[in-house]
Structures are given as structure tokens and as C-alpha cells.
Amino acid sequence: MAMTEHTAATVQNSTNLLRFITCGSVDDGKSTLLGRLLYDAGMVPEDQLAALARDSRKLHTDSPDALDFSLLTDGLDAERQQGITIDVAYRYFHTPRRNFIVADCPGHEQYTRNMATGASNTQLAVVLVDARKGLLPQTRRHTYICALMGIRQVVLAVNKMDLVDHREDIYAAIAHEYRELAAQLGIGSVHCLPVVAPAGDNVGERSARMSWYRGPCLLELLEAADTAATQAVEFRMPVQWVNRPDASFRGYAGTISGGRVAVGSEIVVQPAMRRARVERIVTADGDLAHATAGQAVTLTLDREVDVSRGDVIADAARPAPVADQFAAHVLWMGDEPLLPNRAYWLKIGSRTVNARVTTIKHKVDVNTQAELAARRLELNEVGYCNIDLDHAIAFESYVDDRTLGGFILIDRQTNATVGCGMLDFALRRAANVHWQHTDLDKEARSASKGQQARCLWFTGLSGAGKSTVANLVERRLHALGYHTYMLDGDNLRHGLNKDLGFTPEARVENVRRVAEVAHLMVDAGLIVLVCVISPFQSERRFARHLFDQGEFLEVFVDTPLAECERRDPKGLYRKARAGEIVNFTGIDSPYEAPERAELHLHTSGLRPEQLAEQVVEQLLAGMTEHGHRA
Amino acid sequence: MSSLSYLDALEAESIHIFRETAAAFERPVMLYSIGKDSSVLLHLLRKAFYPAKPPMPLLHVDTTWKFREMIAFRDQVAAAGDVEVLVHINEEGVRQGVSPLTHGSAVHTDVMKTAALKQALDKYGFDAAIGGARRDEEKSRAKERVFSFRNAQHRWDPKHQRPELWHTYNTQIRKGESVRVFPLSNWTEMDVWHYIRREQIPVVPLYFAKPRPVVERDGALIMVDDERFILREGERVEMRDVRFRTLGCYPLTGAVASAADTLDKIIDEMAASRSSERQGRVIDHDASASMERKKQEGYF
Numbered sequence: 001m002a003m004t005e006h007t008a009a010t011v012q013n014s015t016n017l018l019r020f021i022t023c024g025s026v027d028d029g030k031s032t033l034l035g036r037l038l039y040d041a042g043m044v045p046e047d048q049l050a051a052l053a054r055d056s057r058k059l060h061t062d063s064p065d066a067l068d069f070s071l072l073t074d075g076l077d078a079e080r081q082q083g084i085t086i087d088v089a090y091r092y093f094h095t096p097r098r099n100f101i102v103a104d105c106p107g108h109e110q111y112t113r114n115m116a117t118g119a120s121n122t123q124l125a126v127v128l129v130d131a132r133k134g135l136l137p138q139t140r141r142h143t144y145i146c147a148l149m150g151i152r153q154v155v156l157a158v159n160k161m162d163l164v165d166h167r168e169d170i171y172a173a174i175a176h177e178y179r180e181l182a183a184q185l186g187i188g189s190v191h192c193l194p195v196v197a198p199a200g201d202n203v204g205e206r207s208a209r210m211s212w213y214r215g216p217c218l219l220e221l222l223e224a225a226d227t228a229a230t231q232a233v234e235f236r237m238p239v240q241w242v243n244r245p246d247a248s249f250r251g252y253a254g255t256i257s258g259g260r261v262a263v264g265s266e267i268v269v270q271p272a273m274r275r276a277r278v279e280r281i282v283t284a285d286g287d288l289a290h291a292t293a294g295q296a297v298t299l300t301l302d303r304e305v306d307v308s309r310g311d312v313i314a315d316a317a318r319p320a321p322v323a324d325q326f327a328a329h330v331l332w333m334g335d336e337p338l339l340p341n342r343a344y345w346l347k348i349g350s351r352t353v354n355a356r357v358t359t360i361k362h363k364v365d366v367n368t369q370a371e372l373a374a375r376r377l378e379l380n381e382v383g384y385c386n387i388d389l390d391h392a393i394a395f396e397s398y399v400d401d402r403t404l405g406g407f408i409l410i411d412r413q414t415n416a417t418v419g420c421g422m423l424d425f426a427l428r429r430a431a432n433v434h435w436q437h438t439d440l441d442k443e444a445r446s447a448s449k450g451q452q453a454r455c456l457w458f459t460g461l462s463g464a465g466k467s468t469v470a471n472l473v474e475r476r477l478h479a480l481g482y483h484t485y486m487l488d489g490d491n492l493r494h495g496l497n498k499d500l501g502f503t504p505e506a507r508v509e510n511v512r513r514v515a516e517v518a519h520l521m522v523d524a525g526l527i528v529l530v531c532v533i534s535p536f537q538s539e540r541r542f543a544r545h546l547f548d549q550g551e552f553l554e555v556f557v558d559t560p561l562a563e564c565e566r567r568d569p570k571g572l573y574r575k576a577r578a579g580e581i582v583n584f585t586g587i588d589s590p591y592e593a594p595e596r597a598e599l600h601l602h603t604s605g606l607r608p609e610q611l612a613e614q615v616v617e618q619l620l621a622g623m624t625e626h627g628h629r630a
Numbered sequence: 631m632s633s634l635s636y637l638d639a640l641e642a643e644s645i646h647i648f649r650e651t652a653a654a655f656e657r658p659v660m661l662y663s664i665g666k667d668s669s670v671l672l673h674l675l676r677k678a679f680y681p682a683k684p685p686m687p688l689l690h691v692d693t694t695w696k697f698r699e700m701i702a703f704r705d706q707v708a709a710a711g712d713v714e715v716l717v718h719i720n721e722e723g724v725r726q727g728v729s730p731l732t733h734g735s736a737v738h739t740d741v742m743k744t745a746a747l748k749q750a751l752d753k754y755g756f757d758a759a760i761g762g763a764r765r766d767e768e769k770s771r772a773k774e775r776v777f778s779f780r781n782a783q784h785r786w787d788p789k790h791q792r793p794e795l796w797h798t799y800n801t802q803i804r805k806g807e808s809v810r811v812f813p814l815s816n817w818t819e820m821d822v823w824h825y826i827r828r829e830q831i832p833v834v835p836l837y838f839a840k841p842r843p844v845v846e847r848d849g850a851l852i853m854v855d856d857e858r859f860i861l862r863e864g865e866r867v868e869m870r871d872v873r874f875r876t877l878g879c880y881p882l883t884g885a886v887a888s889a890a891d892t893l894d895k896i897i898d899e900m901a902a903s904r905s906s907e908r909q910g911r912v913i914d915h916d917a918s919a920s921m922e923r924k925k926q927e928g929y930f
Contacts, residue, residue, distance in 0.1 A: 241653045255797075294642055408793075
């Protein structure tokens with residue numbers, strides 16, 4: 001099918017498409033600016049203009065003749081009533097030079113996720129600032145999210161210049177401050193300009209009222225912006241669909257996400273790394289000799305190899321890296337927080353795998369970019385995380401390739417899109433053992449027992465009364481209908497830990513094993529009572545870090561050494577004093593007392609029953625405090 | 631060729647969406663409304679899966695008030711044989727005698743289009759329904775996702791749409807839920823016509839100007855397509871050179887006076903045009919924000 005000459009819009013055959021977003025704070029005038037841009041580009045048809053005049057009169061009875069351009073873009077009923085933009089709206093317009101797709105992005109803080117959505121497919125951001133207010137925390141937030149989502153060009157529109165008497169010094173101060181901010185965040189290209197959106201100054205035409213500004217107007221800037229996509233240089237194609245109409249044809253359909261492929265190219269199917277050559281590049285318009293990024297094609301190969309949806313076909317000489325553990329930025333979009341070790345679906349390219357965030361290394365304060373410690377990510381928070389997949393995937397760094405570097409996270413219960421992420425690099429671990437994902441999680445298991453899983457970690461000298469108190473606590477919990485298990489250090493040394501002695505190294509390993517077993521039992525939904533001397537701070541800290549916040553309660557059973565030695569229920573102190581046992585805690589091996597135990601039991605003068613009651617009280621109070629998840 | 635033309639890029643994006651739908655859903659369907667957008671959709675459907683036949687049927691929700699030329703065109707498409715065409719009519723509505731002439735556009739659309747569509751989706755158990763809606767058509771459509779989630783009652787919740795990033799579409803649903811998929815989301819009306827011309831895609835002849843019997847009613851030119859049309863007092867049928875920018879039920883679809891009888895002339899006329907596409911649609915004017923309400927209720 002030959003291409004015909006076009007008579008009207010000459011842009012139809014050009015590659016000139018710019019996707020950009022508009023963002024700024026509430027009331028900065030984004031919708032007005034965009035509406036004005038569409039109007040100036042001649043994109044508002046007469047019937048819409050008539051409706052606009054009618055709606056403007058209805059809403060603004062004080063100035064019946066002025067057009068409210070924001071009404072052109074504020075689409076949803078709810079938005080009109082609230083006077084804010086609550087979702088991303090896409091607009092289409094063209095000039096003789098270029099086609100444009102605009103994502104109109106909301107300024108409300110809680111809709112950050114929509115901004116990220118709008119930014120994900122765009123090459124440029126128009127950031128609005130109110131000249132009276134200057135840069136706001138949201139300005140910084142929006143710019144950070146643009147940078148995070150891979151936008152490297154920003155146009156800063158300083159709006160409402162008429163309300164500051166068109167003063168150049170005010171504009172210049174804002175522009176200067178913004179350039180510094182953008183540079184900090186790694187945005188290479190910044191253009192600033194002063195505008196008055198409703199009147200159209202510097203929107204579609206240069207303003208006569210601000211002659212001190214000699215740069216291009218907004219439309220001219222957009223027409224000149226760089227439109228290159230962020231994609232891999234080498235050939236990459238995620239397989240979407242295996243095309244098998246009959247036994248004679250087997251093709252692999254997908255959109256080329258990077259580079260170029262030709263008939264005869266040597267390729268590799270990733271992640272399994274099976275090699276083959278491209279036999280045909282099939283399209284409905286006939287076979288091609290070669291194809292490039294952005295084209296949707298069907299490849300056939302010269303030999304039978306196993307290829308499925310989700311695989312990536314890549315240049316054999318320069319394939320994509322393959323890994324199952326990554327460092328990535330995650331922007332959380334779910335109402336329920338992101339919790340480490342919870343399983344989510346991760347979709348990248350055409351591949352969906354099981355994933356869990358193993359560690360939140362830090363979260364980023366999006367207003368200051370400060371790195372903060374975090375155990376979870378709430379809605380609209382950004383974290384830098386380690387991610388673990390149940391299958392290896394072919395990937396690219398997000399800064400190089402958005403298709404094979406960007407992923408979404410999907411909640412396995414609700415199917416909601418709860419997060420998006422930008423891959424940074426693969427983590428290489430010495431022991432490349434994968435996490436086996438299971439369908440049920442701790443929450444489900446503990447909920448079916450009508451409780452919240454906990455680990456009560458009793459530490460203290462030998463003979464301090466750990467097992468005695470823990471035993472009473474367990475009996476009490478059992479009577480109340482809770483599901484429990486007690487892990488006693490001495491008992492475990494008869495089985496799991498019978499190969500271990502009492503050297504410091506063996507003690508560390510002893511505590512590590514007990515902690516891991518306790519962690520498994522908490523994962524099973526149980527309330528676990530651990531009784532080990534666990535004399536070292538660092539091992540107790542290790543144990544604590546295995547558990548979620550609020551799940552681990554350290555109980556210091558504080559009985560003075562002299563009292564323990566007096567009791568000596570197993571005769572061990574006597575033997576230690578006699579030198580028959582070495583490395584005995586309190587005698588010739590140290591005990592590091594906890595500094596911040598959740599519960600400090602001073603045993604002197606109290607009966608074990610009273611101590612146990614303290615533990616039970618504190619445990620149950622903590623459960624009410626944290627509440628049951630619905 | 632080192633870079634793609636704008637139309638090539640739109641085509642590739644749409645094909646990508648078709649393939650994603652076929653791969654991720656158990657029982658997809660393409661809604662076929664016979665108009666120009668449906669013609670483009672069908673063309674893309676064939677391209678996306680070539681050399682295989684399209685792996686999904688077409689569904690036409692017939693309100694029984696479509697132009698006769700539309701029905702003839704649909705039957706030709708079905709006769710091509712490479713794709714199954716399912717036709718669904720709300721028989722309950724027919725029994726009640728629902729008609730746009732007597733019940734008004736709102737009731738007619740609700741019963742014969744919205745309710746009928748839900749009936750058909752439930753009857754066949756479709757979990758993904760591909761439609762030809764474009765974001766440039768109307769304001770509430772501008773916020774629609776490409777993969778737009780519907781609950782088991784087919785309702786759209788504009789405040790709880792799934793964020794949609796890159797071209798990485800969330801296709802996960804539970805049993806009974808469904809998605810509407812819009813491969814032409816990023817196309818404009820002009821793009822559709824340029825593509826039809828470039829690809830030489832057949833469209834219903836009603837898009838081309840010729841003398842047709844019309845009456846002027848409420849400021850619109852309504853074509854008298856069959857004997858069911860009821861003339862109001864003072865109305866007179868006259869032959870005028872008209873064509874349609876958009877096609878729906880004939881009593882609800884206004885024609886425009888035009889001499890554009892070729893694709894080139896249509897495109898020239900549109901480039902010079904100063905009115906929007908859905909102006910001819912009577913249903914959109916019923917109330918402000920009417921489309922958004924219809925969409926929440928399950929209308930396409």
C-alpha cells in the first residue's frame with residue numbers, strides 16, 4: 001500500500017511527536033494554560049468555543065465575557081465541582097511543525113501517582129509556578145518525580161505575571177532558584193519564561209507587556225524540544241504473543257523496544273539464552289528486510305527454540321543483562337503500605353513474575369530528597385529498595401531504556417496497580433538461591449488463627465527464669481485461645497543445634513538459627529516464645545531485624561548473677577566455677593544486658609506468675625494498639 | 631527507514647494493545663459499531679495477528695435503528711469469513727417497542743445500547759471488550775485508561791482508575807470482572823481519516839457526500855432512512871447533499887451539508903472545519919456531563 005501525498009496537515013508523515021506533561025501546584029493555573037495553548041494552536045472548534053463561553057458565563061457571573069480556558073480541560077464532573085484536576089487527562093493538538101500529546105497532571109499532593117503516570121511516557125515537563133508564591137514544596141516534589149521518571153527537559157512557566165505587575169526581578173529570582181533545583185536533580189535542560197495564561201502572554205505568541213523577556217514563547221519552545229525516546233541502542237523485543245496459525249508457521253510477535261534487527265541477525269532468547277537467527281520479519285504489509293525500535297512485527301527464527309510470552313529476543317552479540325535481584329526506586333501508589341517481604345506481581349515488558357521487596361534501603365523525602373530510614377512505604381512515597389524475583393528476567397537500567405527498566409507492581413489480592421519502579425542495577429549474591437513464593441502470606445495465616453504473629457524473645461543469664469516465665473506465658477496465652485510455640489535454647493541444643501558448642505562463634509550461630517526458626521514460625525502465624533541466653537547485643541539485633549515493626553518483643557529477664565548462682569537449678573554454675581565448663585556466660589564469657597528491651601522484668605521479690613502476667617499484658621496491649629488488619 | 635512516521639507509530643501502538651489483550655485475556659471480543667473507527671480497528675485487528683486469523687470475534691450491538699447502509703456494510707464484513715461477527719439485540723427492548731422516536735434518545739440509548747451491551751458481554755462471558763473510543767472525542771474520554779477496569783456490574787469508577795504507566799498494562803482481573811480496551815486512545819479524528827486513506831480501508835458510504843432525503847429537526851439534518859420515521863408537523867423531506875461525520879442510530883445522528891465525496895475532500899473539509907465531531911450526536915447534548923454518567927453506567 002503506497003503512501004499518498006497529504007493535502008492538509010503536513011505533519012502526518014513526520015516523526016515529529018512530542019509527548020509532554022503539565023504540572024504544578026493547585027491553583028497555579030495549569031488547566032488554564034493548557035486550555036489557552038489549545039486555543040492559540042487553533043484546536044478549539046466553534047461549537048466547543050460556544051459551549052465554553054456559555055459555561056464561563058454560568059460559572060463567573062462577575063466577568064461574563066471572559067473565557068475560562070480551564071473548562072476546556074477539566075473534564076470530570078467531580079473536578080468541575082471541586083475546581084481541581086483529579087486525574088491525568090490527555091490532549092492532542094498539532095501545529096504545522098509538530099504533533100503533541102499532553103498529559104494534564106494534577107497538582108494535589110495525594111495524586112502524585114497520577115503525575116508519575118503522566119510522566120512515564122513523556123519527554124518533557126511544563127512546570128508551572130505562581131509568580132506571587134514562587135517555588136513551593138510541590139514544585140520541588142513534581143520536579144523530583146519528573147527526574148525520577150526519566151524526564152530530562154523542563155520548561156518552567158512563571159504564571160500570573162500580571163498579578164506581580166510584570167516585574168522582571170521577581171521572575172528572574174524564581175527562574176534562578178528553579179535552575180539550581182533542576183540542576184541538583186539532574187535535569188539537564190531547563191527553559192524559563194514568564195506567562196499570563198488567561199490572556200495568552202508568551203503562550204502562543206510573545207508578550208508585548210513583558211518586552212524584557214526576549215526568548216521564545218511556550219509553543220515555540222515545545223516545537224523545538226528534543227523528541228528522542230529513552231530506549232536501548234541494541235536490538236530488544238519483548239515477546240507478546242506466539243503466533244501459530246497452523247503447524248507450518250511459528251512467529252513471535254512484539255514491539256521492538258530498542259535497536260534494529262535484520263533478516264539473518266543472530267539473536268538470543270532471554271533469559272534462557274537460546275540462540276537462533278532471524279529468518280523472516282513478517283508484517284501484514286509484507287516481509288521486511290529490517291525493522292527498528294517502535295515497530296510492531298512478527299519474527300520467525302531459523303530453528304526451533306522454546307520462546308514464550310514474556311521472553312526478550314535480543315542481539316546475540318550484546319544481549320540484555322539477566323538477573324533476579326535488583327536495586328530499584330519504587331514509587332508507591334497503593335492505599336495499603338508496601339511491606340518488605342510481602343509478595344506482589346511485577347510486570348516488566350510483557351513478563352509478569354512474583355516479586356518481593358527484601359529491603360527498603362531508604363525512602364526519599366520527595367520535598368527535600370533527604371534519605372530517611374523506613375520499614376514500609378506509604379502512598380506516594382518513594383523508596384530505594386532491593387527487589388527479589390522468583391524468575392530471572394532480561395532487563396536494562398531505567399535511565400537507558402524505559403521499556404525494560406520500568407515495572408509496575410500489582411497487588412495479588414485486589415489486582416490494583418500499587419506501585420511502579422525504575423530498575424537501577426542487578427544485585428549479585430554469592431549464593432544465588434531464589435526465594436520460593438507462596439500464595440498465602442503471614443497476614444492470611446495469622447488471620448485464620450484470629451491473632452497477630454509475634455516473637456517474644458526472652459534473654460538473660462542462665463538460671464534467670466526465662467523458661468519458667470515463658471512457660472507460664474504460653475499456658476496463659478493457650479488458655480486465652482492463642483496459637484503459640486516455645487523454642488527453648490537448651491532443648492534446641494539436643495537437636496537442631498547439637499553440633500554447636502559455646503564459643504562466641506557457636507553462640508552467634510546458635511542465636512542465628514533460633515532466630516530464623518522463630519521467623520519461620522511467625523511467618524506461619526504463630527506467637528513464638530524464644531528462650532535463649534543470647535548474650536550479645538548484635539545477635540539480638542540481628543534477630544530483631546528479621547521481623548516487621550512491632551512484631552518482635554525483647555523481654556529482659558533481669559536476675560542478678562549472684563541470685564542465679566544461688567539458684568543454680570542445673571548445677572552449671574558450680575561446674576563452671578570448678579572449671580569443668582568453659583565459656584560460661586557470667587563466669588568467663590560476657591553477658592551484654594539489653595539497653596532497649598520492650599520489657600524489663602526485675603525478678604527480685606516477684607513470683608513467676610506475676611512476671612508472666614506483665615508479659616501477657618504488654619503483648620496483648622500491643623496487639624490492640626496495632627489493630628487487626630481487615 | 632530509521633524512524634517511524636506519526637501514523638506508523640500510532641498503528642504500532644494499537645497493534646501492541648491488540649496483542650496484549652489477546653495474550654492476557656481468556657475471552658476477548660472486539661466491539662464493532664460499523665463506523666469509521668470500527669473500520670480502522672478491524673484493519674488493525676487483522677494486521678496485529680497476521681498471518682493468523684483474528685483470535686477474537688466481533689460483536690455488534692444492534693439497536694435496530696442503524697442506517698440500512700450500515701447493516702449492509704456489516705454483513706459484507708461478516709461475509710469475508712476471516713472473522714466471526716456476533717450480533718446482539720436487546721429482545722426485551724424490542725418487545726417493549728423502545729424507539730428513539732417515541733421514547734427519546736436517553737431511554738433508547740440506555741435500553742438498546744447500554745443494557746444490550748451488558749447483556750451480550752454477560753451472555754458470552756467476555757472478559758475484555760475492545761472498543762474504538764478515542765480520547766480526543768470528548769472530555770470524559772480524555773481521562774480514560776487504555777485498559778479500563780470494569781467491576782462485575784460493568785461500572786466504571788473514574789476516581790479509582792488503575793495508574794497506567796509506560797506501555798505496561800495491568801491486565802489482572804478476577805472472575806466476573808472485565809476490562810474495556812481502547813487501542814485508538816491516542817488517535818485523533820484527523821489521524822483516523824489519514825490512516826483510512828493511506829491504508830485504503832473500506833468505510834460505510836454514508837461518510838461520503840451525496841444527495842440524501844433529510845429533514846431539519848432541532849437544528850440538525852436527520853436522514854429519513856426508512857418508513858418508521860415519523861414526520862412532525864411542518865417538517866418536509868428534501869434531497870440535500872449531505873454526509874455524516876459520525877454514525878449511530880439514524881434518527882439520532884445529524885448529517886452535515888457537504889460536497890465531500892472522496893477521502894481527499896473529506897480530509898480537506900475537516901482541516902478547514904471549525905466544529906467538533908460529536909456535534910452531530912444527539913445523546914451528548916441531553917445534559918452536561920452526560921457522557922461521563924453513561925460511561926459509569928456501562929456505556930461504551
